[in-house]
Amino acid sequence: MRIGLHLLEGEIEWSDHLLELIYADPLCGACDVGCKRNLDLEIGLTLEALRVKAVQDKAGPMPGQKKVIENIKKTGNIYASSKPRNGWVTKDINVCEKADTVYYPGCLSSFEKKELARTSAMLLNEAGVDFMLLPSESCCGNVAFSAGDVETARSIAEKNIANMRATGAKTLVVSCAECYRMWKVDYPKLLKIRTSDLGFEVKHIIEAAYDAWKAGSLELDSPVNLQVTYHDSCGVSRLCDDWEPYKGERGWMGTIEPGLKRRRGRQGLYLKTRELLEAIPGLELREMQRTRENALCCAGGRGTALDFPELSSFSAAERLREAESTGAEALVTACPWCVSNFSNVKQDGDPFEINDISQILLRAAGQGGDKE
Amino acid sequence: MSIQKDAYEIIKKIVGETHITDDPADCIGYRSGPGGYENGTGYDRVMTRIPGAIAMPESSEQVQQIVKVCARYGVPYVPYSTGFYGPRSHPHVDNALIIDLKRMRGFEIDAKHYYIVVEPGVIYSQIQQVCMEHGAYVVVGGGGAQTSAVANLLNDGWSPLSYRIGLPQRRILGLEMIMPDGEIVRMGSLADGEDPFWGEGIGPDLRGILRGYTGLLGCLGICTRMAIKTLPFQPVTPKPQGISPDTSLSLPEKRVKWLNFTMPDLDAVQRAHIELGHAEVGGAITKVPLFWRAIAKAEDKEDFWRLWLKETEDSVRNFCIVRVMLIGYTSEEQFDYDYHVLSDIMKELGGIERRTKPSDESWFKNADSAGMWLMTGSYVSVDYIMESYTQAFRQGVSSMELKDRYTPPLMPDFKDLGWFQGCEMGHLGYFEFLMYWDQREDTAGVDQFYVETSKMCIENGYYTSLLGAHQPLMLTGPKYGPGYHEWILKLKKEFDPEWMCHPPMPLAHDEFVKRAPWMKEVCNWNPPEDLPYPDRWKRQTGV
Numbered sequence A: 001m002r003i004g005l006h007l008l009e010g011e012i013e014w015s016d017h018l019l020e021l022i023y024a025d026p027l028c029g030a031c032d033v034g035c036k037r038n039l040d041l042e043i044g045l046t047l048e049a050l051r052v053k054a055v056q057d058k059a060g061p062m063p064g065q066k067k068v069i070e071n072i073k074k075t076g077n078i079y080a081s082s083k084p085r086n087g088w089v090t091k092d093i094n095v096c097e098k099a100d101t102v103y104y105p106g107c108l109s110s111f112e113k114k115e116l117a118r119t120s121a122m123l124l125n126e127a128g129v130d131f132m133l134l135p136s137e138s139c140c141g142n143v144a145f146s147a148g149d150v151e152t153a154r155s156i157a158e159k160n161i162a163n164m165r166a167t168g169a170k171t172l173v174v175s176c177a178e179c180y181r182m183w184k185v186d187y188p189k190l191l192k193i194r195t196s197d198l199g200f201e202v203k204h205i206i207e208a209a210y211d212a213w214k215a216g217s218l219e220l221d222s223p224v225n226l227q228v229t230y231h232d233s234c235g236v237s238r239l240c241d242d243w244e245p246y247k248g249e250r251g252w253m254g255t256i257e258p259g260l261k262r263r264r265g266r267q268g269l270y271l272k273t274r275e276l277l278e279a280i281p282g283l284e285l286r287e288m289q290r291t292r293e294n295a296l297c298c299a300g301g302r303g304t305a306l307d308f309p310e311l312s313s314f315s316a317a318e319r320l321r322e323a324e325s326t327g328a329e330a331l332v333t334a335c336p337w338c339v340s341n342f343s344n345v346k347q348d349g350d351p352f353e354i355n356d357i358s359q360i361l362l363r364a365a366g367q368g369g370d371k372e
Numbered sequence B: 001m002s003i004q005k006d007a008y009e010i011i012k013k014i015v016g017e018t019h020i021t022d023d024p025a026d027c028i029g030y031r032s033g034p035g036g037y038e039n040g041t042g043y044d045r046v047m048t049r050i051p052g053a054i055a056m057p058e059s060s061e062q063v064q065q066i067v068k069v070c071a072r073y074g075v076p077y078v079p080y081s082t083g084f085y086g087p088r089s090h091p092h093v094d095n096a097l098i099i100d101l102k103r104m105r106g107f108e109i110d111a112k113h114y115y116i117v118v119e120p121g122v123i124y125s126q127i128q129q130v131c132m133e134h135g136a137y138v139v140v141g142g143g144g145a146q147t148s149a150v151a152n153l154l155n156d157g158w159s160p161l162s163y164r165i166g167l168p169q170r171r172i173l174g175l176e177m178i179m180p181d182g183e184i185v186r187m188g189s190l191a192d193g194e195d196p197f198w199g200e201g202i203g204p205d206l207r208g209i210l211r212g213y214t215g216l217l218g219c220l221g222i223c224t225r226m227a228i229k230t231l232p233f234q235p236v237t238p239k240p241q242g243i244s245p246d247t248s249l250s251l252p253e254k255r256v257k258w259l260n261f262t263m264p265d266l267d268a269v270q271r272a273h274i275e276l277g278h279a280e281v282g283g284a285i286t287k288v289p290l291f292w293r294a295i296a297k298a299e300d301k302e303d304f305w306r307l308w309l310k311e312t313e314d315s316v317r318n319f320c321i322v323r324v325m326l327i328g329y330t331s332e333e334q335f336d337y338d339y340h341v342l343s344d345i346m347k348e349l350g351g352i353e354r355r356t357k358p359s360d361e362s363w364f365k366n367a368d369s370a371g372m373w374l375m376t377g378s379y380v381s382v383d384y385i386m387e388s389y390t391q392a393f394r395q396g397v398s399s400m401e402l403k404d405r406y407t408p409p410l411m412p413d414f415k416d417l418g419w420f421q422g423c424e425m426g427h428l429g430y431f432e433f434l435m436y437w438d439q440r441e442d443t444a445g446v447d448q449f450y451v452e453t454s455k456m457c458i459e460n461g462y463y464t465s466l467l468g469a470h471q472p473l474m475l476t477g478p479k480y481g482p483g484y485h486e487w488i489l490k491l492k493k494e495f496d497p498e499w500m501c502h503p504p505m506p507l508a509h510d511e512f513v514k515r516a517p518w519m520k521e522v523c524n525w526n527p528p529e530d531l532p533y534p535d536r537w538k539r540q541t542g543v
Helices: A002-008 A016-023 A030-039 A043-056 A063-075 A106-112 A114-126 A142-147 A150-167 A177-191 A205-215 A270-279 A309-324 A336-345 A357-364 B005-015 B024-029 B042-047 B060-073 B124-133 B149-155 B207-211 B266-279 B290-297 B301-308 B313-317 B332-348 B389-405 B444-460 B473-479 B484-495 B508-515 B517-522 B535-541
Strands: A101-104 A131-133 A171-174 A201-204 A226-230 A283-285 A330-333 A353-356 B053-055 B077-080 B097-100 B107-110 B115-118 B172-178 B184-188 B222-229 B239-241 B248-250 B256-262 B284-287 B321-327 B352-354 B378-387 B419-423 B428-436
Touching: A002 A016, A002 A043, A002 B024, A016 A043, A016 B024, A030 A043, A043 A142, A063 A142, A063 A150, A101 A114, A106 A114, A106 A336, A114 A205, A114 A353, A114 A357, A142 A150, A142 A177, A150 A177, A171 A177, A171 A205, A177 A201, A177 A336, A201 A205, A205 A270, A205 A357, A226 A270, A270 A283, A270 A357, A309 A336, A330 A336, A330 A357, A336 A353, A353 A357, B005 B053, B005 B060, B024 B053, B042 B444, B042 B508, B060 B077, B060 B097, B060 B172, B060 B222, B107 B124, B115 B124, B124 B149, B149 B207, B149 B222, B172 B207, B184 B207, B256 B332, B266 B284, B266 B321, B266 B332, B266 B389, B266 B419, B290 B301, B321 B332, B332 B352, B378 B389, B378 B444, B389 B419, B389 B428, B389 B444, B428 B444, B444 B473, B444 B508, B444 B517, B473 B484, B473 B508
Parallel strands: A101 A131, A101 A171, A171 A201, A226 A283, A226 A330, A330 A353, B053 B097, B077 B097
Antiparallel strands: B107 B115, B115 B222, B172 B184, B172 B222, B239 B248, B256 B321, B256 B352, B284 B321, B284 B419, B378 B428, B419 B428
């Protein structure tokens, strides 16, 4: 906040070090929920705004982010891969031509962590949820948005939303917490609309599984004999409250007019995930000290690792240490970026498992999952 | 702006290249405000400066080496940890070095003998978590769970739990200080080896001077290690629940419980504090300002004002609720016994028990202050005192009457009397008075009211905690002591003859009154023409 105020007043200028201060941060929302508790300060939006200003002033984004943004512009994915996005689909997965639900796996699961796209799709099959894929699917634009390149991000949002609306489907299911946040929160933010005005519902695989389990169409009765701890990925916890455009003014004693329902991370999927995990026979959930909206971010998301790999590794290793200190045998999370980041820092030979929630739920639903 | 180049280069060799900076963006990040304590006051605007550089040592030895360099090159410095005290914990002169102690995170616990030894980078939430895992607890001071325990105990450390756990200064079992000449001084039990079980050690003990009643904001040296007493708790670890901001600790119902009693009047509130202390039951006893209840109920700032502006002077005057926390330290039977004693006392005094939730919203893990300035974004505890119960309540009435004259710019509080609590098992009464304002308004009245409270205390013969570094020394010093100001200045001269450590403390508020034109109308004491700074300091800073 202090740096932002001084930048606005022209008291400091852009420098490599200032860019590092602004970009060496996973924008995980921890400071946002913390400071809003005390002062209703919008820390998260301020940090995003600083990056937008950096790009507008042609100081940002960081080199690694720039490269990925170029990749997205050229190929529609972060890897500049020319391979088809649906290369993860195997014969045992039933994908419909037309359905009320669209499954959107995101870049990481489409190209690198294909097993996670498969387990999510198989879980939807198991739950009896017919789904289709987005025709001409492309990246969600997370790196562009998180780097402050809102022009590129807005253009991606417009295309993706138009594609989704054109399918006529009522629900978009994602298995990546970063994609979830983009579709549910940041697309509406970029387009100055409400989340409820998207014209379709955005669900994470956690919600899709939860709804099916509650409705009785997904049974989680196969034992998973495992002591696990759950890591709340930022995109499905403190960062996923619905977006609502706001315009107002500061008044007496710092109050604002009109009032604003502040986003405090209350819509996080904290309880649904835990309810699902605790329903699985044989599975024991051991909580870490920092959980739910206070969870320590692994720093694997929002393009952080592209330019600050040491920060991402440090944060993931610290969180992994916390996870292992619970005595659990495995960590469960809800984002392929977290899975990937934790797996990268895990020591060779360490038997501690890193699992996506879809893998655990699929095991409980009677399938061994697909570990590629 | 930066510190002297030669000094910078030597300090870089001490802490390493990545732990020192004079980059403008880093330095701005360390400036005072926005938010919280004294935010937007004249003191904040007039007295604070952006630091010239920041160094982050990782050991006492590095701190020792840094202050020696500062002494040699005449670089003023400010010890810094979590920065709760807003403007007062930031540099007051140009080209100062902030010595940020957050990398010093040493933490030892002796669960059997109930003490911990911590460095300044350790915060309360970490300590409380570990203590509770070992069946112990500490008081998370009013500064909040995010504050450095060392800094908090050097300056404050109060909480309703002080009723049972004792005064903050008594919990400091030992200290390690780096004097401004680089000498390491170990006090209390840390003076004698590494066994800080008792607070006493061999030789003279300077803990009282360095800590004083409310501390001198680091102007006598840098505390690099502190041994702190912990106390036995009951065996069930309370569990966190809820989503921010509606979080709390779920309490084990047969061992820990908050109870609220509506009392017939303020006399009964006072009697309840005294009688419960005599009976030696409870873990905390307090009467809080009514606006805290509105904070607890409010969804946000706007909601607070919607709720608070429904109150009236009558509703505030008639708010006579005593909050009591019972803790079954030894057993459920002890908890039941305490409950029955409490019930008997309250019945005699006409108290009616109200329904409460089986949870703690703040005091064990969070403390209050992190949320208690929500309504305006700016606050100060104008005074906090230890007194007899009757005197503490009397001071509340005087403070309220004075505050009323300065409202606005102070927030309308409908003549609230402030915060009271029992301390030291009822042997002492505690009073704290808070003020809030809008930092974008004209805050001259805020600065004036703050100093006027000191004058009120002097006039009425009240004790005040805010001496020395917190109020004009030349106003309070001659009236308390006697010769309090002379002692403080002699100590400063002895410890820090060149005024390198957080200058111009302890004369900072005198300097502020001198510099701020709007303070002239309240300055009816006789400050010396020239404040008694050392000659070298005057030459260097031009003050």
